[in-house]
Amino acid sequence: MEVLLKDLRAGDQRATVIAIGAIKELDLHNQANLNAIKELGGLETLLNLIDTEDLACRKASLGVLKDISWHGNLRCVVVP
Numbered sequence: 001m002e003v004l005l006k007d008l009r010a011g012d013q014r015a016t017v018i019a020i021g022a023i024k025e026l027d028l029h030n031q032a033n034l035n036a037i038k039e040l041g042g043l044e045t046l047l048n049l050i051d052t053e054d055l056a057c058r059k060a061s062l063g064v065l066k067d068i069s070w071h072g073n074l075r076c077v078v079v080p
Contacts, residue, residue, distance in 0.1 A: 001036040008045045013054045020046075020060035028067045037068065 007019035023042070026033050037043060049061035 001033070001042075002040060005037070005040050005042045005045065008042065008049070013052075013057055016049065016054075017056050017060050020049075020057070020064055024060070024064050024067065028064070029070075034068060034071055043068075 004019045004022050007015045008023075010016065023037070028034065043065075046061045046065050049057050050065075052058055
């Protein structure tokens, strides 16, 4: 998980989209995965990617955020 989140922050758009795709393949209903994303700063990174000019990064990050926003503890972070 740490490697995936590091790739999200790398600044390389291709690596970012690949990392988001890998995160999307994880079981995002698994509490351990959700906690890891939250604790390692992944939510903030995904939210920041919404402001990027790259449409693929935007769409991919929105997809992951949509998938994890079902969880009550994370919803307040994603939707203030």
